[in-house]
Amino acid sequence: MFPFKVRKWTGLACLRAAVGSSPNVRQKKLIHKLQEEKAFREEMKIFREKIEDFREEMWNFRGKIRAFRGQIVGFWEEERPFWEEEKTFWKEEKSFWEMEKSFREEEKTFWMKYRTFWKEDKAFWKEDTALWERDRNLLQEDKALWEEEKALWVEERALLEEEKALWEDKKSLWEEENALWEEEKAFWVAGGGPFAEGQVPDDRPDVVDGAPPSPAFPRGRA
Numbered sequence: 001m002f003p004f005k006v007r008k009w010t011g012l013a014c015l016r017a018a019v020g021s022s023p024n025v026r027q028k029k030l031i032h033k034l035q036e037e038k039a040f041r042e043e044m045k046i047f048r049e050k051i052e053d054f055r056e057e058m059w060n061f062r063g064k065i066r067a068f069r070g071q072i073v074g075f076w077e078e079e080r081p082f083w084e085e086e087k088t089f090w091k092e093e094k095s096f097w098e099m100e101k102s103f104r105e106e107e108k109t110f111w112m113k114y115r116t117f118w119k120e121d122k123a124f125w126k127e128d129t130a131l132w133e134r135d136r137n138l139l140q141e142d143k144a145l146w147e148e149e150k151a152l153w154v155e156e157r158a159l160l161e162e163e164k165a166l167w168e169d170k171k172s173l174w175e176e177e178n179a180l181w182e183e184e185k186a187f188w189v190a191g192g193g194p195f196a197e198g199q200v201p202d203d204r205p206d207v208v209d210g211a212p213p214s215p216a217f218p219r220g221r222a
Helices: 002-015 022-074 079-191
Strands: none
Touching: 022 079
């Protein structure tokens, strides 16, 4: 169960790195939770060692019981030493039962803490799952926004290409119009039309920096 939690935490830490500040808070909670779990397992290990010690004491005491019973069978004639040894035995038995009582109280406290720990653990992972769902929804929203932005960018790029094509067409028209003007100018100079040689206006605006020409008089083809 716990290795799965660690893998889940590691995977989610990578997944939620781009969501914002909430994964940082959640990551701190996860680290704190895993530290608590580690400390609790250490405490559980110590308590198990105490259980083993108690079992050893119990087996030792049972050995004393068997030895005492053997003495009852084998030493009826030595009644006084027997009763002295019995007195010592009952003292040891009293100490053992006091130790058992203390152990049972400690055991009761431990299991109460054990149940509380797992109840809090269940609540923690429930909250963690809710945060994970929220982060996943935020990532999906971010992905949808990115796709929408990408579509707008593609559309804008297409518009720019279209505008570029229109600009090239307009530039071609300006160049064609300028060529016609030069041709008409040469015609009037050569034919002695309204403009004598040397009087043809040279200040007519041509295509300058992409601006369309503005002829000073109406043109006509001969």
